[in-house]
Amino acid sequence: MPKRILQGTVTSDQNAQTVTVSVERRFRHPVLKKTIRKSKKYRAHDENNTFKTGDSVRIQECAPKSKTKRWEVLVES
Template sequence: MPKRILQGTVVSDKNDKTVVVSVERRFAHPMFQKTVRRSKKYKAHDAENKFKVGDTVSIQECAPISKDKRWTVMTD
C-alpha cells in the first residue's frame, strides 16, 4: 500500500529534528457548495534540521517515531 504524501508549510522548527507542518485542504460544503478551507498541523521528522519556518515541504507517512511523529519530511 502506498504511503500518503501531503504538501504544506512549516509553521514551527523549534524542536530538535522536528518541524510542524500545516497542511490545508479544500472541499465543497455538502449543503451550500461553497469552497471551505480546513488546515491541520502534523509533526514531521527533519533529521538534519534543514527546514525553516515558511518553507513549503512535502511530508510522507512513516512508522511512528515518537508519541506524535508519524511523518517524515521528504528531501528535495
C-alpha cells in the same frame, strides 16, 4: 500500499529534528456548495534540521518515531 504524501508549510522548527507542518485542504460543502478551507497540523521528522519556518515541504507517512511524530519530511533532489 503506497504511503500518503501531503504538501504544506512549516509553521514551527523550534524542536530538535522536528518540524510542525500545516496542511490545508479545500472541499465543497455538500449543502451550501461553498468552498471551505480547513487546515491541520502534523509533526514531521527532519533529520538534519534543514527546514525553517515558512518553507513549503512535502511530508510522507512513516512508522511512529515518537509519541506524536508519524510523518517524515521528503528530501527533494
